[in-house]
Amino acid sequence: MTALKNDRFLRALRREPVDCTPVWLMRQAGRYLPEYRATRKEAGSFLGMAKNPEIACEVTLQPLRRYDLDAAILFSDILTVPDAMGLGLYFVEGEGPKFERTIRSAADAAKLGVPDMETELRYVMDAVRVIRRELDGKVPLIGFSGSPWTLACYMVEGGGSKDFARIKAMALNEPAALHRLLSVNTDAVIAYLAAQRAAGAQALQVFDTWGGVLSPAMYREFSLPYLQRIAHELDRGEGAERTPLILFGKGTAAYLEDLAATGAEGVGVDWLVELGDAARRTGGKVALQGNLDPATLYGSPEAIRAEVKRTLDSYRDGNGGSREGHVFNLGHGMSPDMDPDHVAVLVDAVHTFSRR
Numbered sequence: 099m100t101a102l103k104n105d106r107f108l109r110a111l112r113r114e115p116v117d118c119t120p121v122w123l124m125r126q127a128g129r130y131l132p133e134y135r136a137t138r139k140e141a142g143s144f145l146g147m148a149k150n151p152e153i154a155c156e157v158t159l160q161p162l163r164r165y166d167l168d169a170a171i172l173f174s175d176i177l178t179v180p181d182a183m184g185l186g187l188y189f190v191e192g193e194g195p196k197f198e199r200t201i202r203s204a205a206d207a208a209k210l211g212v213p214d215m216e217t218e219l220r221y222v223m224d225a226v227r228v229i230r231r232e233l234d235g236k237v238p239l240i241g242f243s244g245s246p247w248t249l250a251c252y253m254v255e256g257g258g259s260k261d262f263a264r265i266k267a268m269a270l271n272e273p274a275a276l277h278r279l280l281s282v283n284t285d286a287v288i289a290y291l292a293a294q295r296a297a298g299a300q301a302l303q304v305f306d307t308w309g310g311v312l313s314p315a316m317y318r319e320f321s322l323p324y325l326q327r328i329a330h331e332l333d334r335g336e337g338a339e340r341t342p343l344i345l346f347g348k349g350t351a352a353y354l355e356d357l358a359a360t361g362a363e364g365v366g367v368d369w370l371v372e373l374g375d376a377a378r379r380t381g382g383k384v385a386l387q388g389n390l391d392p393a394t395l396y397g398s399p400e401a402i403r404a405e406v407k408r409t410l411d412s413y414r415d416g417n418g419g420s421r422e423g424h425v426f427n428l429g430h431g432m433s434p435d436m437d438p439d440h441v442a443v444l445v446d447a448v449h450t451f452s453r454r
């Protein structure tokens with residue numbers, strides 16, 4: 099394989115010195131880009147894009163052609179795993195993801211197994227292989243998965259939810275059934291990430307998007323232990339060849355110390371916490387990724403630059419005056435109505451203001 103031309107992102111995850119802070123953006127490929135909308139129109143649907151490795155590759159590379167990003171993220175979705183478990187994923191325009199079948203009981207959970215990665219999820223691994231070939235060492239490629247809890251939210255609710263009523267009722271009334279579901283999901287996530295790594299992913303991120311809807315006691319019972327198991331059991335190699343694992347949680351800043359103690363190399367932070375506080379609390383144990391409020395992209399170029407600078411400085415102040423160990427990102431994903439020109443302002447500001 100070609101040597102990496104830009105390894106800032108991987109070096110920052112190892113907390114090694116870099117010439118400037120690396121940046122990528124969650125949902126950097128997506129509907130805010132006119133070229134994405136054009137490709138989607140041609141392909142017919144989101145799933146049609148994700149299931150075609152050549153198209154998935156094209157869409158992964160689109161933001162890298164426009165912006166000086168320091169990492170690419172596989173174009174796919176967290177819900178490919180429950181889909182491969184037989185739940186039947188589909189998208190309703192304007193309503194988001196849905197499943198034809200849901201998991202509501204111990205009997206439903208007992209029927210689930212870990213899908214075969216090189217048959218049922220082969221299209222994902224093929225996409226990783228095609229993207230690595232096409233990237234040709236430009237920047238590292240990030241593979242990803244949903245967290246066991248976040249996947250379970252969609253599998254039990256049958257789609258997105260505002261109140262998570264069904265899965266919370268399951269946690270209260272049938273905790274053993276939910277643990278059974280979370281346990282299969284964890285086995286599947288570990289196998290999925292390992293397969294992406296084997297196919298060529300150079301960093302791995304777990305999205306615990308819905309960890310923050312749980313009470314602390316419930317988070318510690320239904321999400322955290324499964325993240326710990328992933329961090330322990332996922333083989334990522336050794337030394338400089340080690341594939342870093344990033345745990346991203348939304349609304350989970352209360353558990354930063356616990357997340358930093360899992361053994362993951364990086365922790366993703368949303369914008370509800372001061373990044374400097376997050377750095378102080380994790381004390382150099384992990385690299386931190388984040389945490390600009392995505393809505394900052396609705397601001398003017400001047401406002402974006404000021405907020406980028408504030409975020410960079412906050413990290414440095416909380417990290418003993420050093421900028422190392424920081425991967426710049428948003429605190430959550432981009433939205434379809436964001437201005438592509440503002441993304442260029444953000445990326446350039448990160449590199450300019452953090453130049454060592």
Ligand code: CP3
Pocket residue numbers: 123124125126127128129138144171172173174175176177192193194195242258305307431
């Ligand atoms: O970051 C990237 O550019 C990589 C691609 C990526 C997508 N989804 C593409 C996508 C990643 C990493 C995801 C993860 C994902 N998917 C998460 C976790 C991250 C997060 O945002 O919290 C979740 C919860 C999902 C489930 C999901 N898939 C939702 C809620 C939606 C949006 C539905 C909508 O209509 O807004 C999707 C679809 C989806 N996944 C889109 C994209 C670009 C939009 C598809 C389209 O309509 O073209």
